[in-house]
Amino acid sequence: GAVVSQHPSRVICKSGTSVKIECRSLDFQATTMFWYRQFPKQSLMLMATSNEGSKATYEQGVEKDKFLINHASLTLSTLTVTSAHPEDSSFYICSARDLKRGPFEQFFGPGTRLTVL
Amino acid sequence: AQSVTQPDIHITVSEGASLELRCNYSYGATPYLFWYVQSPGQGLQLLLKYFSGDTLVQGIKGFEAEFKRSQSSFNLRKPSVHWSDAAEYFCAVVLPEKLTFGTGTRLTIIP
Numbered sequence: 001g002a003v004v005s006q007h008p009s010r011v012i013c014k015s016g017t018s019v020k021i022e023c024r025s026l027d028f029q030a031t032t033m034f035w036y037r038q039f040p041k042q043s044l045m046l047m048a049t050s051n052e053g054s055k056a057t058y059e060q061g062v063e064k065d066k067f068l069i070n071h072a073s074l075t076l077s078t079l080t081v082t083s084a085h086p087e088d089s090s091f092y093i094c095s096a097r098d099l100k101r102g103p104f105e106q107f108f109g110p111g112t113r114l115t116v117l
Numbered sequence: 118a119q120s121v122t123q124p125d126i127h128i129t130v131s132e133g134a135s136l137e138l139r140c141n142y143s144y145g146a147t148p149y150l151f152w153y154v155q156s157p158g159q160g161l162q163l164l165l166k167y168f169s170g171d172t173l174v175q176g177i178k179g180f181e182a183e184f185k186r187s188q189s190s191f192n193l194r195k196p197s198v199h200w201s202d203a204a205e206y207f208c209a210v211v212l213p214e215k216l217t218f219g220t221g222t223r224l225t226i227i228p
Contacts, residue, residue, distance in 0.1 A: 041223075043218045108160040110159055
């Protein structure tokens with residue numbers, strides 16, 4: 001149980017285009033989802049916290065107009081990278097929290113590799 | 118400042134040898150602690166966690182970790198590593214509500 005999927009697993013896009021990444025909790029309801037960014041050989045950095053039905057909370061330094069997050073249902077959150085640039089190329093990982101399993105444990109998706117040309 | 122530190126960036130261990138990965142945290146209260154493993158190009162898999170109770174925690178894949186309050190540490194151990202254990206290992210702490218990751222330790226296994 002507690003499986004989180006991400007789609008797509010890998011995406012290549014041209015500079016200036018927008019890319020949408022989906023994060024789904026497959027077998028539980030996730031009131032809160034998180035989006036992380038990981039640069040090569042580095043740790044995960046929290047970008048934003050997404051609560052179902054409300055606006056996402058962004059970490060300091062993360063452009064909310066560039067990284068649009070929507071959490072419309074208890075099983076789906078999306079991250080849209082708008083007007084992507086090569087510096088947005090990174091590994092994006094989502095996680096979801098199941099309050100029935102405790103308030104602090106997060107279950108991670110397999111990640112999405114974004115390459116902007 | 119509240120933080121989590123993994124002092125070792127890269128560790129190389131022979132297959133069959135024992136392993137210890139270090140993790141130190143800086144936080145005023147008793148933290149909630151996790152160890153995750155990440156294979157190349159993959160997401161994170163939870164190895165074990167500590168919330169309270171017995172300070173020696175058993176996890177999956179034969180890993181264990183010990184919480185030592187006096188040393189502010191939560192080191193990960195395995196008595197005998199396998200080639201499949203080669204991966205990146207992250208210690209994480211809830212500080213105070215967000216999950217904060219250490220910088221990671223890359224484990225290489227040699228025959």
